[in-house]
Each structure stands twice: as C-alpha cells, then as structure tokens.
Amino acid sequence: MRPFTFAQANDVETAVQELTSHQNSKFIAGGTNLLDLMKIDVMHPEHLVDITHIALKSIEDTEEGGLRLGALATNADTAYNEQVEKRYPLLSHAILAGATGQLRNMATNGGNMLQRTRCYYFYDTDTPCNKREPGSGCSAINGYNRDLAILGTSEYCIATYPSDMAVALAALQATINVTGKDGERTIPMGDFHRLPGDTPHIETNLKEDEIITSIDLPANGFRSHYTYLKLRDRASYAFALVSVAAALELDGDTIRQARIALGGVAHKPWRIPEAEATLQGQRATAENFRKVAEAYLEGAKGYGHNDFKIELAKRAIVRALEQAVEMEAKS
Structure with a gap:
C-alpha cells in the first residue's frame, strides 16, 4: 500500500x-x-477523508411518506431496520443477499453505491484495463468473461456493477441525495450509474467534489408482491451471475404496476420502464412474463464464456415475477 x-x-x-x-x-x-x-x-x-463521524446514520420518514436512509447507516442496520423490513422488504432481502454478515456490519449505504467492479482484469494490475488505466484496452472482451456484462457494453469495457442493494433501489425508483461545493442536489437512482461508453473509468454521475448524504425511498414499497432472486455459483459470499428485483401491484390476477431491475448483467442496474409498462393491465401469467423478459434482453450480447447469461437472465425474470405473484401469502 x-x-x-x-x-x-x-x-x-x-x-x-x-x-x-x-x-x-x-x-x-x-x-x-x-x-x-x-x-x-x-x-x-x-x-x-474519514467521514464516519458525520451524522448521516439515521433512518427516518420523509414528508412525502417515504423513508430516508442515511448514507453512513450500515447495510446491516438498514436491512434489519423495522421500517425497512416492514415497508420495503425487497430492499431488505437484496441487502441480505450480498456479502457476509461481517461485511454488512461495516459497509455503508453510500459506499455500497460506489463500490467498483469485481472484473478479474480490473483487479489484475499486470493486464490492460480501461477502467483502471484509460486507453490501455479491455482484456476481458477476448479473455475469460464468464461473470461479465451482456447488456449496455462497449468496445472499451464489459465489466458489471456488483451491488445487490442498488438493484433493489433501482426497482423502487429511489433517489440519491448529494452535497458538493455548489450545494445540494438529487440524482434519480436510474441516472446515478453510467454505462461504460468510451469512458468506463467514470462510473457514476457524482461530481468529484460531492458526497452522498442519503437515499430516499418513495412511499410505495411494493410490500405485498416482490422478490429478489440472485443466481450465483454458491449460496453465500458470491456475486450475482444474474439477479432480479421484481415488484408488482396486482388487482386479482391483473397487473396494475410492475417494476423489474437486473443485476450482474451490465455496468449499472438494468431497468427498462417501457418494457415494464407493457405489463400494465395484463394478466400475471408466465406467457406475459416471457414477453417482458424478451424485451429486457433485446440487444444482449455475449462474449463467449458468458453467452449463457442471456437465456439465464430471461428465465430469471420469469421466475422472479412468478415468485412476486406468489408472495402475497407470505406478506
């Protein structure tokens, strides 16, 4: 060091x-x-700059009926918070699907948003990596890329973003509150992380002088019909090959609203609101779920070792939505 x-x-x-x-x-x-x-x-x-002594650890109600998560609240305190468990169980389940108990006790909500890829070549300083050293090349494209991205990639980078928490936040349409030299501003979760393009080393739209202060959850937590499905090589301490945060509002077997976000497949949590909207007014059937899964994976590209993730992601979306429908009995 x-x-x-x-x-x-x-x-x-x-x-x-x-x-x-x-x-x-x-x-x-x-x-x-x-x-x-x-x-x-x-x-x-x-x-x-050690920020652990700043008063950003609270979890409290917002005036809009939602919940504000302090950026320095730990992942563990957030996942086990009574209001999070009751009103936003999708988020609680997603957090608990990540890392280990020891890491969740230390990791903060703000830090979780900023964690970096686990691409093998990013970690290997003896190999070219545009994310680590811009302009050096991407070793993963023609290398071993089993865990890497199939959506939103570029010729410069096929890395994935590893957070489980962020996938649930994307589905919930959370917002990120930040402060910098020019004051405070709010960034929608869907706009916080960037696709690689030709600048994969610039991973978020957070300015260099800004700090995350909190994360706001909207009033609707989809507490009745939700699931976080994480497909990985082992049951714990493993990053997702594909993950799905799915949330539904149902009227009988008719879908009033749907939210779907994918993890493990792109440089950011992957969400397509236009595809979600096609489920509104439709029956909650496997056939309709397969149609939206096809739309989510349109344009997906494998790079050899990770070709299987395209079909895996489609099946995961269908399975997650089916589980969300069945969740009512457990709510």
Missing part, C-alpha cells in the same frame, strides 16, 4: 472542503472495497 495522508471530518461541509483541497482524495467510511483496492494497488489515493 502506498503512503497517504489522512483527515477526519465531523460534518459534510468539512468533508467536501478536505476532499477538494487535496489532490487525488477519497472519502472513506467502512472501507470494505476501497481498502482492498488500495492494498493491491488498483486504487492509490494520496489523501483519505
């Missing part, structure tokens, strides 16, 4: 000032991703 300087911030304003007054600075909270990357020299910030 390379040498770095360190400062502690007790409020958002100081944190932003510390970040912007030093070159190559990063915020650190739980450090469950950043420290690993520093140890293997994938990331080498020159200055770290």
Whole structure:
C-alpha cells in the first residue's frame, strides 16, 4: 500500500472542503472495497477523508411518506431496520443477499453505491484495463468473461456493477441525495450509474467534489408482491451471475404496476420502464412474463464464456415475477 495522508471530518461541509483541497482524495467510511483496492494497488489515493463521524446514520420518514436512509447507516442496520423490513422488504432481502454478515456490519449505504467492479482484469494490475488505466484496452472482451456484462457494453469495457442493494433501489425508483461545493442536489437512482461508453473509468454521475448524504425511498414499497432472486455459483459470499428485483401491484390476477431491475448483467442496474409498462393491465401469467423478459434482453450480447447469461437472465425474470405473484401469502 502506498503512503497517504489522512483527515477526519465531523460534518459534510468539512468533508467536501478536505476532499477538494487535496489532490487525488477519497472519502472513506467502512472501507470494505476501497481498502482492498488500495492494498493491491488498483486504487492509490494520496489523501483519505474519514467521514464516519458525520451524522448521516439515521433512518427516518420523509414528508412525502417515504423513508430516508442515511448514507453512513450500515447495510446491516438498514436491512434489519423495522421500517425497512416492514415497508420495503425487497430492499431488505437484496441487502441480505450480498456479502457476509461481517461485511454488512461495516459497509455503508453510500459506499455500497460506489463500490467498483469485481472484473478479474480490473483487479489484475499486470493486464490492460480501461477502467483502471484509460486507453490501455479491455482484456476481458477476448479473455475469460464468464461473470461479465451482456447488456449496455462497449468496445472499451464489459465489466458489471456488483451491488445487490442498488438493484433493489433501482426497482423502487429511489433517489440519491448529494452535497458538493455548489450545494445540494438529487440524482434519480436510474441516472446515478453510467454505462461504460468510451469512458468506463467514470462510473457514476457524482461530481468529484460531492458526497452522498442519503437515499430516499418513495412511499410505495411494493410490500405485498416482490422478490429478489440472485443466481450465483454458491449460496453465500458470491456475486450475482444474474439477479432480479421484481415488484408488482396486482388487482386479482391483473397487473396494475410492475417494476423489474437486473443485476450482474451490465455496468449499472438494468431497468427498462417501457418494457415494464407493457405489463400494465395484463394478466400475471408466465406467457406475459416471457414477453417482458424478451424485451429486457433485446440487444444482449455475449462474449463467449458468458453467452449463457442471456437465456439465464430471461428465465430469471420469469421466475422472479412468478415468485412476486406468489408472495402475497407470505406478506
């Protein structure tokens, strides 16, 4: 690990000032991703700003009837929060599907939004990687790419974004609240992460001087008909090959509203509102679910080892929606 300087911030304003007054600075909270990357020299910030003492750990109601998750609340505290479990069980289940208990006890909600890809070549500093070193090339496209993206890829990068929490937040249409030198602003969850294009090293639309302060959940948590389906190589401590956050509002067997977000298949949580809308007014049948699954995977491209993920994702969407229909008996 390379040498770095360190400062502690007790409020958002100081944190932003510390970040912007030093070159190559990063915020650190739980450090469950950043420290690993520093140890293997994938990331080498020159200055770290400890934000763990800022009062951003609360989980509280919003005036709009939703719930605000503090950026520094841990994943564990969020998943087991009484209001999250009761009103947003999809989010609770998604968080608990990720990492391990020990990591969830340290990882923060804001940090979860900013975790970086687990692409093998990103972690291997002896191989070219446009995400790690822009312009060097993408080793994964012609390399071993079994776990990597099939949607939204480019000739510069086929990495996937690994968060489980973010997939549920995308389905719930959460918003991210941030603060920077120019003040506060809100970023819709669907606009927070970027597709790789020709700049895969720029992973979010968060400005360099901004800090995530909280995440807002809307009033509708789809608490009756939901599921988070995560398909992976082993039952725990494994990233998704494909994951699906599915949420439905039903009137009998008729779909009033549908939400679907995919993980493990793209550079960001993958959601197509136009495809979801085709389910409105339709019966909740496997046939209709297969139609929306085909729409979600339109344009998908495999790179050899990950070709199987296209069909796997389609089947996962159908299965997740069927499970969401059946969830009523458990709600």
